[in-house]
Amino acid sequence: MKTFCGRANPTTGALDWVEESEEYDYHQEIARSCYADMLHDHDRNVKYYQGIRAAVARVKARGEKVIILDIGTGTGLLSMMAVTAGADFCYAVEVFKPMAEAAQCIVEKNGFSEKIKIINKHSTDVTVGPDGDMQTKANILITELFDTELIGEGALPSYEHAHQNLVQDGCEAVPHRATVYAQLVESELLWSWAQLQPVEVEGARLVPPPAVSRCAGAHSVCDIQLSQVSPRSFTPLGPLCTMFSVDFSKPVSSAFQSHSSQFAAESGGRAQVILSWWDLDMDPSGSIVCTMAPSWTYPQPKRAPWRDHWMQSVYFLPVETRVTEGQQLSLTVCHDDYSLWYSLQSHSLPDKNQYTDAPPSRPCCTCQAHLVWTRPRFGELNDRRRTESYVSALRSVLREDSVCLGVSDGSLLPVFAHVLGAKKVLRHSSLQVLEANSMKGGVELLEIRPEQLTSNDVGISVLMGEPYFSTSLLPWHSLFFWYCRTTLAGLLRPNATILPCSATLHMMAVEFQDLWRIRAPCGTCEGFDVTPMDEMVQQSLDFRESREAEPHPLWEYPCRALTQSSAVMTFDFTQRVPQESISSQGSLPLIRTGRCHGVVLWMEYHLTDDISVSAGLIGPISEQGECEWSRHRKQGVYFLRSPWESSGDGRAAVSYSLTFEPSLGDIKMDFSVQSQ
Numbered sequence: 062m063k064t065f066c067g068r069a070n071p072t073t074g075a076l077d078w079v080e081e082s083e084e085y086d087y088h089q090e091i092a093r094s095c096y097a098d099m100l101h102d103h104d105r106n107v108k109y110y111q112g113i114r115a116a117v118a119r120v121k122a123r124g125e126k127v128i129i130l131d132i133g134t135g136t137g138l139l140s141m142m143a144v145t146a147g148a149d150f151c152y153a154v155e156v157f158k159p160m161a162e163a164a165q166c167i168v169e170k171n172g173f174s175e176k177i178k179i180i181n182k183h184s185t186d187v188t189v190g191p192d193g194d195m196q197t198k199a200n201i202l203i204t205e206l207f208d209t210e211l212i213g214e215g216a217l218p219s220y221e222h223a224h225q226n227l228v229q230d231g232c233e234a235v236p237h238r239a240t241v242y243a244q245l246v247e248s249e250l251l252w253s254w255a256q257l258q259p260v261e262v263e264g265a266r267l268v269p270p271p272a273v274s275r276c277a278g279a280h281s282v283c284d285i286q287l288s289q290v291s292p293r294s295f296t297p298l299g300p301l302c303t304m305f306s307v308d309f310s311k312p313v314s315s316a317f318q319s320h321s322s323q324f325a326a327e328s329g330g331r332a333q334v335i336l337s338w339w340d341l342d343m344d345p346s347g348s349i350v351c352t353m354a355p356s357w358t359y360p361q362p363k364r365a366p367w368r369d370h371w372m373q374s375v376y377f378l379p380v381e382t383r384v385t386e387g388q389q390l391s392l393t394v395c396h397d398d399y400s401l402w403y404s405l406q407s408h409s410l411p412d413k414n415q416y417t418d419a420p421p422s423r424p425c426c427t428c429q430a431h432l433v434w435t436r437p438r439f440g441e442l443n444d445r446r447r448t449e450s451y452v453s454a455l456r457s458v459l460r461e462d463s464v465c466l467g468v469s470d471g472s473l474l475p476v477f478a479h480v481l482g483a484k485k486v487l488r489h490s491s492l493q494v495l496e497a498n499s500m501k502g503g504v505e506l507l508e509i510r511p512e513q514l515t516s517n518d519v520g521i522s523v524l525m526g527e528p529y530f531s532t533s534l535l536p537w538h539s540l541f542f543w544y545c546r547t548t549l550a551g552l553l554r555p556n557a558t559i560l561p562c563s564a565t566l567h568m569m570a571v572e573f574q575d576l577w578r579i580r581a582p583c584g585t586c587e588g589f590d591v592t593p594m595d596e597m598v599q600q601s602l603d604f605r606e607s608r609e610a611e612p613h614p615l616w617e618y619p620c621r622a623l624t625q626s627s628a629v630m631t632f633d634f635t636q637r638v639p640q641e642s643i644s645s646q647g648s649l650p651l652i653r654t655g656r657c658h659g660v661v662l663w664m665e666y667h668l669t670d671d672i673s674v675s676a677g678l679i680g681p682i683s684e685q686g687e688c689e690w691s692r693h694r695k696q697g698v699y700f701l702r703s704p705w706e707s708s709g710d711g712r713a714a715v716s717y718s719l720t721f722e723p724s725l726g727d728i729k730m731d732f733s734v735q736s737q
Contacts, residue, residue: 091159091601096135096594099205100586101578104366108351109205109235110142110587112343116201116233117146130154130199130227132184132219133206136594137164138586139235140177143203151177152195154184159597166593185222198227202234202309209284209353209372210401211239211339217398220313234309236341236351241304243322243337243376243403245392247330248295253443254283254436255333255377260445260473262452262480267473270428277379277424279431280402286617287336287373288356288365298332298384299324304394310345315398319420326388335376335392335403367575376403379424395420433531434471437614441529441693442473447674451527452477454668458523458558459483465523466552468545470531478525487521521552525560527674528666534612535697536664536676537566537721537728540632544726547637559634561666566630566728567677568662570715571620572655572686572707576613580700610662610697610730614690615677621686623657623707624649626678628665630719630728643721648735653686654709660717660732662697705734712737 099105120127127148131140134153143151153168155161161181168177180187180194189195202223206216224232255278257269268274302322307313343349355373356365382405384390391406404421426432434442441447455478459465463483467475475486528542546559582595630645651657663677677696680689690696707713713736720729 090157091598096160096598097581097583098369098579100136100138100583100591100594101581102366102368102370103587105351105368106138106587108341108343108349109139109203110146111349112235112237113139113142113201113203114146115344115349116235117143117148119233120200121147125200126150127201128152128197128199129201129203130195130223131203132223133204134164134179135160135205136586136591137168137173137177137179138589138591139203139205141168141171141173141589142587143201144173144176148201149176152180152187152199153177154180154182154187156181156183160594163594163597167589167591170590170593184219184227187227189227195227198229200229200232202228202232204234204236204309207239207341207371210282210374211241212396212401213282213399215399217307217313217315220309221315224312232310236343237310237345238306238308238342238347239339240306240342241337241339241394241401242301242354243304243335243392243394244297244301245299245332245390245405246295246297246334246336247332248334250290250294250440251375252331252333252377252381254375254440256381257430257439258443260443260448262448262477265480267476267480272428273430276426276428276431278377279426280400280424282400283375283377283436284372285375286369287338287375288362289617289619290355292357295334295336296328296330298326298328298330299390299392300327302392304337304392317395317397319393319395321391321393323389323391326384326386326390329385330383332382332384332390332405333378335378337374337376337401337403367578369576369579374401376401378403378405382407393421395423397423430471435531437693438471438529438531442471444693447693448473448477450668450672450674452481454560454672455481455523455525457669457672458560460522463522464520464554465525466521466549467525468542468549469526469529472527472529474525474527478523483523520554521549521557522554523558523560524549524553528561534695535610536662536694537697538726539664539676540564540726543632543634543638546634550637561634561668561674562670563634563667564632565628565665565667566632566662566719567626567665568629568649568660568717569622569626570624570649570651570657570660570734571688572623573658574619574621576618576620576698577656577658577700577704608729608731610660610699612695613698614692614694615661615688615696615698616690616692620658620661620688621653621655622682622688623651623653623655623686623709624715625652626682629717630721632721638723640723642723645719646717648714648716650711650714650737651705651707651734652709652711653707655686655707657701657705657707657715657734659698659700660715662699663691663694699730699732701732701734 117127129143129148129151131153134155137153140151140153155164161179165179168174187194206214206219208214257273259266259268305320338353341351353371356362359365393404395402402423459481464485465478465483466487479486526542528539530541533539583591665673665675667673676694679691716733716735718731
């Protein structure tokens with residue numbers, strides 16, 4: 062079976078849609094797809110339903126038969142809404158075969174099979190005519206082709222083709238229009254995700270390499286739950302600007318376009334970051350609006366709808382610019398068929414959509430760092446408190462004759478060790494930071510991987526790592542450091558220091574504020590039975606995923622601790638990786654009231670006996686169970702198959718069984734809730 066799946070291209074930032082061979086594990090694609098999140102989005106569903114009813118009524122008022130084209134139908138929900146609203150027939154297009162099959166079951170289960178035809182194709186392959194997929198062109202176009210950036214899933218080319226080939230001139234469209242908004246801000250927090258900042262070590266100010274500081278960075282969008290970024294973390298430098306709109310009821314172009322908005326700076330500061338989101342007008346009058354605005358724009362933030370399929374966008378300007386209050390500025394957004402990018406000019410343009418010069422080109426990383434380091438990784442390297450912990454730990458173990466080897470991707474630890482006086486530092490990465498600070502001497506670049514060293518090459522007295530590896534997804538994937546340490550055992554001096562000396566795996570049971578929606582079955586959605594989709598997802602979860610944790614950045618997804626946090630497994634890096642498994646069993650009493658959705662897991666690294674760095678919780682749990690999480694690493698989340706209502710009296714507990722399999726480098730886990 063061929064399946065059509067999305068792959069993020071790290072170079073272009075585009076989402077490449079490719080056909081995978083029948084060996085492709087589509088169960089994982091389904092299990093991790095979060096279809097349920099969209100169906101649990103009541104605000105989205107209601108607004109679509111209202112827009113569909115209005116569009117059907119307008120076509121009927123003209124005395125026409127209502128023919129629907131629903132591109133990206135998913136479960137068939139919007140098509141069923143259209144038939145219920147009075148549509149005569151719907152062509153529902155879905156390219157992902159398992160979802161198309163589920164949609165067919167859902168349509169039949171709800172009694173709409175005579176009025177809805179599921180077409181398992183990409184919309185650009187759909188044909189019209191007596192022998193085609195569609196007998197006639199549609200007069201209402203319904204789509205849900207959007208991502209956080211609006212156009213990143215190929216909405217513009219799909220609309221362009223549909224207007225040229227699949228719908229009638231003057232058709233209605235739901236949504237009718239999309240509008241993109243943007244705001245210029247200064248934010249030390251957000252900017253730390255884009256550029257390497259200077260750092261102080263032993264009185265020396267280390268600056269990033271010129272190639273990095275001058276680089277415009279990767280242009281790809283940073284999509285986050287902006288509601289979790291406090292307004293105290295940024296300073297608006299201008300108003301919220303309406304950048305551009307797309308009318309989906311008219312022919313759409315996927316060609317390059319640019320749009321500008323002029324304004325006077327509302328305050329002085331450093332222009333660094335663009336915050337952006339979009340609205341959908343479901344009808345021509347704009348009376349039915351579905352907005353992606355973050356919760357802090359609402360008069361009552363807690364009433365803002367939660368979505369994970371559509372979030373908000375952060376864009377980083379190519380260069381930081383100092384602006385003064387009242388200065389006339391022009392913010393420009395450009396887009397091609399899949400992505401957007403922004404630039405700032407300190408002058409007004411004569412026409413909103415025209416340039417006297419060429420429009421700004423797409424930012425492109427020229428230093429390679431933005432292609433290797435993720436945005437959270439930049440933030441981690443710029444975290445001063447974290448840096449102080451590593452510097453303090455290194456200071457306590459280094460001697461004048463220390464020979465150090467760094468084992469981490471893109472780490473600054475070798476630079477710190479050199480500044481702190483190590484005799485020799487070996488590293489398997491670029492020397493650009495050292496060269497930028499005129500301190501290349503004493504640091505040796507390895508032309509081979511560390512594990513390829515021999516005892517004739519070096520005697521290592523300090524083996525150091527953060528540890529961080531770009532290939533790590535789950536917290537325990539960083540145990541690769543332990544495997545490297547084991548491989549390098551023959552090169553270590555008898556009294557060699559391993560930093561970190563150990564790591565502990567921590568866990569606790571939690572109630573999620575909203576993240577539970579991505580795994581919760583829907584049952585009935587807006588009056589329609591969608592249980593075939595629930596069954597499809599559960600079948601894929603049972604294939605393997607339901608017995609595994611999945612990575613999530615919990616700072617974006619608030620949760621409450623229902624148990625104490627507990628260290629449940631220890632990994633001793635001073636020893637080699639053992640041959641036998643490491644197992645841990647126990648239980649954690651539920652001490653707070655709430656609905657237990659699952660268990661979260663994270664690593665803490667013990668640099669020395671008294672200095673530790675957490676990749677999970679970074680502060681004490683409040684009396685109410687509120688948690689503060691690291692913004693730099695993802696934590697592991699294991700969802701229970703069914704939530705558990707906790708009375709908080711400790712009579713129920715989360716039982717766990719964990720086994721680290723050295724041969725697999727993975728942790729097998731099982732969790733359940735039991736009454737005591």
